[in-house]
Amino acid sequence: DTAVSQTPKYLVTQMGNDKSIKCEQNLGHDTMYWYKQDSKKFLKIMFSYNNKELIINETVPNRFSPKSPDKAHLNLHINSLELGDSAVYFCASSQDHRGSYEQYFGPGTRLTVT
């Protein structure tokens, strides 16, 4: 049973399109995260939700909009895709927002914008 799952695994699309990436965790965790990993493997947090409430919102263009319909799901919608959005996007979850709790990562979604 996969703990943190993401769909799709690969996404190839053209500039200007709108796309969504879905994330689900079956661990009963309260906190979920979205990270972006660029081609040089640099990993940076984008958003975090705790009990469906947004708690971390980094300096991300407002073309990126996260949505948490319930505690187990955190989706990422991206409008007007740009070449620079090409990256691997990782979802993660932790039991709660405190530092002592491990983050469990999904397998990633490789987004390629052409």
Next chain:
Amino acid sequence: GEDVEQSLFLSVREGDSSVINCTYTDSSSTYLYWYKQEPGAGLQLLTYIFSNMDMKQDQRLTVLLNKKDKHLSLRIADTQTGDSAIYFCAENGENTGFQKLVFGTGTRLLVSP
């Protein structure tokens, strides 16, 4: 702002010890972490250390923390080919009470037989 630096590559022979180093800037970080990323996969937490500790040992892994120099290291004893991966250190930045991880640049460890 926070900044976490690591050397990019480390190459060792099977059976040797590996030491991966990390420097960070946020002295208020309560926790410091080591994550492992295998090819095509997400990150997996290896271990973490609370900021009031100097050392933590967990089987083949030893973490050393020098708070004065803001230096963190991960030693892997008896390194195996299965340890080949990218290793990220991370600090819990900004002391907001939330787990806002700031990751290092990653060290690619290559273990040769």
